[in-house]
Amino acid sequence: MALDRKDLAILAELTTNARASHTELANKIGLSSTALARRQKALEDDGYIQAYQAALDLAQFGLTTTVLVRIALESQSDEALKAFEAEVTKCPSVVRCFLMSGTDDYILIVLARDIQDFERIHRTELSRLPRVARVQSSFALREIVNRAVPTVVFSETKR
Amino acid sequence: MALDRKDLAILAELTTNARASHTELANKIGLSSTALARRQKALEDDGYIQAYQAALDLAQFGLTTTVLVRIALESQSDEALKAFEAEVTKCPSVVRCFLMSGTDDYILIVLARDIQDFERIHRTELSRLPRVARVQSSFALREIVNRAVPTVVFSETKR
DNA sequence: TCTCCTTCGGGACTCCGACGCGCATCTTGA
DNA sequence: TCAAGATGCGCGTCGGAGTCCCGAAGGAGA
Incomplete structure (x- = not known):
C-alpha cells in the first residue's frame, strides 16, 4: 500500500x-x-x-535528568544476553535499551530525578543486573531534539 | 498538587x-x-x-535501523554549540539529540532504512553539520526496551 | 462531641456533534 | 474509452461531553 x-x-x-x-x-x-x-x-x-x-510531561514528575548508560557484559554468550535482557526489562527507570554493535554491549537510557536519584537507581536497579562487567554513565546536560517521528517520514513526496 | x-x-x-x-x-x-x-x-x-x-509504526515506513551517533566539536565555544544545534534541529533523520557531559559533546539517535541509507544520511545530513571534529557511529542490533514513560512513574504509592 | 465547611463522588438530564451508511458523482489509471 | 475506486453530500442514530444538584466523607474549630 x-x-x-x-x-x-x-x-x-x-x-x-x-x-x-x-x-x-x-x-x-x-x-x-x-x-x-x-x-x-x-x-x-x-x-x-x-x-x-x-504524552506525559515527565518534568512534572520530577524526572529531569537523562542518563546514557553503557554496559559491557562478562560474556557475550546467548545465555548471558538473555539473562541480562530479562532483567533490564524490569528496571522501572529504564526507558530505552539497545543491544549495540561495537565495544559496548548495551546502551540504556535512564530517567532520574537528579544525580542523587541516579545514584540510587545505579545501586538498586543497574548494579543488580546479571553478568555485567562494566557500567559507564554519561549525563545529558540538555536535550536539543526530541521527536517521536523523524520528519523525513512526512516529507516523502509521493503522488 | x-x-x-x-x-x-x-x-x-x-x-x-x-x-x-x-x-x-x-x-x-x-x-x-x-x-x-x-x-x-x-x-x-x-x-x-x-x-x-x-504512535506510528516506524517499521512500516521502512525505518528499521537505529544508529547512535557520537559527535565531538572542534570547539566548545558558545557560538559553536549554537551553530551546531541550530543545524542539527533541521536534520530530518535525527529523532533525539543530547548535549552530553564527558568526552563526547553530543549524542544523536538517528533512524535509517538500512545501513546503506545511513551512509546517505551520514553524507547528506551529518557531515554537513558545522564545527564537527569527529563523528562515531554505532548500530543498534536490537531494541530490548522502548517505553515512552518509565514505569516508575505509575508505581509511586501515594494515598 | 457537635457542627460547620470544604472537597470529592455520583446520578440525571440535555444538547450537540461524531460516526457510519447509502447513493450519486467524479477522478484515476489501465 | 471504460471500469474500479475514491469522493462528497445528506441523513439518521447513537453516544459523548458538560452541567447541575445532591449526598457522603473528612477535617477544623469551638
Whole structure:
C-alpha cells in the first residue's frame, strides 16, 4: 500500500492531535469527513498507526535528568544476553535499551530525578543486573531534539 | 498538587488508550464518568498530560535501523554549540539529540532504512553539520526496551 | 462531641456533534 | 474509452461531553 500526501498529512496531524475528530481533521486536510474517516481507518488497519497515547510531561514528575548508560557484559554468550535482557526489562527507570554493535554491549537510557536519584537507581536497579562487567554513565546536560517521528517520514513526496 | 493512585491509573490508561471516552475510562478505573472527567481535565490543566499523539509504526515506513551517533566539536565555544544545534534541529533523520557531559559533546539517535541509507544520511545530513571534529557511529542490533514513560512513574504509592 | 465547611463522588438530564451508511458523482489509471 | 475506486453530500442514530444538584466523607474549630 502506498501513501499519498494526504495520508501523510493525516499522520502528521494525528501525531500532534490524536483526539482530533473526523470533521476537524477533514477541514485541515481538505477532505470530507467521510473520506477522512475511511483513510484513517485504513491507516489503523494497515498498522501505520500503532496506538493513540497520551504524552506525559515527565518534568512534572520530577524526572529531569537523562542518563546514557553503557554496559559491557562478562560474556557475550546467548545465555548471558538473555539473562541480562530479562532483567533490564524490569528496571522501572529504564526507558530505552539497545543491544549495540561495537565495544559496548548495551546502551540504556535512564530517567532520574537528579544525580542523587541516579545514584540510587545505579545501586538498586543497574548494579543488580546479571553478568555485567562494566557500567559507564554519561549525563545529558540538555536535550536539543526530541521527536517521536523523524520528519523525513512526512516529507516523502509521493503522488 | 499530589496525585493519588486513581490519577496514576488514569495516566497509565491514557498512555495506552488516548482516545478512550470518559465512560470507558471511568469503568476501568472505578469512578463515575463525572468524577473521571474532572480528574482528567485537572491532569491536563496542571500539565501532567502534555498532548495526545498517535504512535506510528516506524517499521512500516521502512525505518528499521537505529544508529547512535557520537559527535565531538572542534570547539566548545558558545557560538559553536549554537551553530551546531541550530543545524542539527533541521536534520530530518535525527529523532533525539543530547548535549552530553564527558568526552563526547553530543549524542544523536538517528533512524535509517538500512545501513546503506545511513551512509546517505551520514553524507547528506551529518557531515554537513558545522564545527564537527569527529563523528562515531554505532548500530543498534536490537531494541530490548522502548517505553515512552518509565514505569516508575505509575508505581509511586501515594494515598 | 457537635457542627460547620470544604472537597470529592455520583446520578440525571440535555444538547450537540461524531460516526457510519447509502447513493450519486467524479477522478484515476489501465 | 471504460471500469474500479475514491469522493462528497445528506441523513439518521447513537453516544459523548458538560452541567447541575445532591449526598457522603473528612477535617477544623469551638
